Amino acid sequence: MDYRVIKEGGLFYLTDLNGDVAGNDEKGHGLYTNDTRFLSRMELYIDGEKPSLLSSDADKSYFAAMRLMKVEKDAGAIEIVRERYIYDGTLYEKVSLTNYFPDAVRFDFAVHFDADFQDMFIVRKYRTGDVGHISGRELNEQKLSIRYEGKDNIQRETLIRWDEKETAADLNGEIHFTVALEPKQTKQICFFITPILQDQRKTSARTFEDGLQLLEASYEEWYKAATSVTTDSGIFNGLYRRGVQDLRMLMTDVGYGDIPVAGLPWFAVPFGRDSLITSLFMLPLNPDSVKGTLRTLAAYQGTANDAWRDEQPGKIMHEIRFGELANTNQSPFSPYYGSVDSTPLFLVLIVEYVRWTGDLALVEELMPNVIRALEWIDAADQAGNGFLTYHQEAEKGFPNQGWKDSANSIVHETGAYAATPIALSEVQGYVYQARKGLAPIMERLGKQELADKLQREAEAGKAHFERAFWMEDERYYAIALDKEQRQVRSVTSNPGHLLLAELPDTARADDLVKRLTAPDMFNGYGIRTMSTESSGYYPMSYHNGSVWPHDNAMILLGLSRMGYNREAAEVMTGLLATSTYFEYQRLPELFCGHDSALGSPVPYPTTCSPQAWAAGTSIVFLQVILGLVPDALTKTITLDPFLPDTLNEFKAEHIGVGEGRLSVKLTRTIDSDRPTVEIIENTTGYQLIMGMGA
Incomplete structure (x- = not known):
């Protein structure tokens, strides 16, 4: 990757490989929380020059280190080591300056700071809007404050502190230190940057070392509470450890318990689909870790009909943002509900959580949300064809609202884009899985009438689906039905998710699995999103021929549940090999669909890294290898x-x-x-x- 990013809680820091945030860069570097950039510049200089990079490391996810130097040819160098982490709402950075000249040196060490408080959507050039202004700057000894008055009437402040008294600083954010070092002597200067909302000051008096010790202790607690896996394969061990570590970093609490955010740098917020699928993957790691996801999404469940946000009563959100544009209704993401699959996936996660834990008390707590979600599914047949469909209402929303949400992802074999309302194949599978799984839970809770209704609907929905989506000539399922209830006949990975729901009968499951692992779908590293034989196939596309690890993980769970261990082993082996080609053995969000005959996977040019459901893929490997299916209701483990x-x-x-x-x-x-x-x-x-x- 050409950047370094660390995160803890709701705060993340994105820089270049040197560790700098340049004030005029176009890459969006900075310190962010609540979708606002609280630090838009932090650049280091030695005698007015930027040092050059020696190494840059972020293997620990939560901790980054950069080694730089300011060198004079054949004379010596000043080495600069930057170490940083985030803890308890503050960015900690320690700069160690070492003299590698043969004589004593004296030099000016300077750090230039600034804060623009831009909404993340503006930083990404995704939106424009009417925003606030810098309202003041204040400089005290070892402290610089920059304040902002937002159009949402929220006061924001960036507080920058340092632990060295002998400085020269100004209100523009230039801080100079005169450093004198003997040969091989080292001087350390620590900086502490804290974003503040509405004067909610929480400035820590911890030292750099104390904060790091507390942060690392929290990771050790995470590891101790999680399932431990050891194998005779260093590759497998590395990938599993990477997934466990990255998932810990991506957890955030917005008031209802920890929930995995979608990914860094641009999607460090709770999502519906992404957080639910990641949590589904995390059940074998630690079932208790998914309760925050369910409670958070229940808290933001739709309550009204609001076309601006694609909201309807009972609907589970797609994505929530907390920045100035969302707060002033200049963006619909407050939250935005344009996701057709979040609501059935919410119910699927409840079902699977109960199978792992037997925790019916949480179901009773969320029962009003469950009922409203079921009612939304019943009412969301916009095409009148008996299926759960989607149609964009929000002007600034998404035209496609399944997990393949790019505008060109639902394409007919003629190359024409399907018209909405659209019924996606995998979404009908989620609905079937939710109804079938909820029926025995409702029965256990004494809601027999509802249990019987859900069971009838599941059985009827399965039969209706088989008639409408099966393509006899392809021996495969269509990706979708369009507005006219015509099959969208592209061969894609979407129907692979039906295996997790155990929807197909044995004969059709055999055909489905055979095609998923055939050369036109399986490229040697993973299952493509679209067959090479489909008209829309393009290996460098986002959704029409690329490979997504999480998509493969959903299919892997289904392969395991329906007994296709040989095929699961083939897919898993490909993904394990893929991990070795990426930095820190971190599975990417996606990669291109070129065949493995090229010799290595082809990276997709823009991806989130780390990314939650890609990180969770290694946890799926644990469940699939064991063929593990718990059922707390029957007190059995298969x-x-x-x-x-x-x-x-x-x-x-x-x-x-x-x-x-x-x-x-x-x-x-x-x-x-x-x-x-x-x-x-x-x-x-x-x-x-x-x-x-x-």
């Missing part, structure tokens, strides 16, 4: 394990199921395709059911 060719040993410890823990070890055997299974720990009290692979 295991149908296998080992991909790249693994000989696999051990997962302290998997949370119900009120207990499960630990399992798999070992490859020479004379069998099935691994040996050792149950190291089972404090769940549930019955273990061993599948065909065990």
Whole structure:
């Protein structure tokens, strides 16, 4: 990547590889919270010159370090090491200056700061708008304050502090330090930058070392509460550790418990679809970690008919923003509801959460939200065809409202774009999965009439779907039905999500899986979003031929649940190989769909990194390898394990199921395709059911 980004809570910091935020850059670098840039410049100078880069590292996700130098040829150098992290609402940065000249040196070390308080949409040139103004600057000893009065009547302030007393500073944000160093002597100067909203001052008196110790302790707590996985493959271990670490960084609490934001740098906010799918992936890691997602999305559930925001009563939001444009209704993202799949996925996550935990109390807490979501699904048949459809109402909203939300993603085999209202195949699968899964939960809660209704609707919906979406000549499902209820006959990855819902019968599932893993769909690294034989295919497209790890992860869960272990192993092996080509072994949001014969995956030019549901993909590998399906309602745990060719040993410890823990070890055997299974720990009290692979 050509940038460095760190995040903690609701605050993230994006810089160039040197660690600088240049005041005139076009890349949107800066310190952000609540969709506002609170620091638009932080540049380091030695005697008026920028030092050159030696190395730049952000392997720890939450901590970044840059090594720079100011050199005089054949004489020596000043080395500058920048170390930074975020904790408790403050950016901490320590600058270490070391003299590598043979003699004592004296030089001017300067840092230039500024804050423009621009809304993120304006920074990204995604919107323009009527905004506020800088209302004041104040300079005191070791402290600079820049204040802003927003059009939303919110006062914002950036407070910049430093721990060195001998300085010369001005209101324009130039801070100069005269540094004198003996040979090999080091001087350290620490900076503390705190965004403040509405005078809610929370300036910490912690030292750099104390704050870092507290931050790292919080990560250790996260690791201890999570499922531990060790294998004989360094690649697998690295990818799993990366996913666990990045998911911790991407958690944010906006008032209702932690929820994974979509990705950095531009989507560090709660989403509907993205946060729900990521949370679905996180269940084997720590089931308790998804409660905040459900409560947050329930809190923002739609209550009114508002075409400006594509809102309807009962609908789960797509995305929420907290910046000046959203607050003044110049942008519909306050929140925006243009997502057809967030609402059924909200119900799917509740179903799967209960299967892992048996926590019916949370269902009772969210029962009004569940009922309203079901009512919205029943009412959202805009085409009158018996399916959940979408149609853009908001002028500044999204024309396509499934996970492939680009304007050209739903395309007929003729190349024409499908007209809305559109019914997406995978969305009908989510609806079926939600109704089928909620029925026994409602029965357990004494709501027999609702349980019976959901079961009838699930069965009728499945039969209706099979008749409308199946393409007999392709032996595959259409991606969608258009406004005229015609099949959109492109072959895409979307129907692969139906496997997780266990919607297709065995014969059609066999055909579906065969096509998903055929050369026109599987490029050796992953399953493409669109077949190379479809008219809309383009390997460098966002949604029409690229490969998305999360899309593959949804399909992997379905392959596992329906017993296609051989195909799951093939897809997983491809994604594991992919991870080795990207920085820090971090699976990207997406990559291009070119065939693996090229020798390496082709990066997509603009992606989020880290990205939540890509990070969660490695957690899916854990569940798929074990073939793990818990059911707290029946107090059973099904295991149908296998080992991909790249693994000989696999051990997962302290998997949370119900009120207990499960630990399992798999070992490859020479004379069998099935691994040996050792149950190291089972404090769940549930019955273990061993599948065909065990």
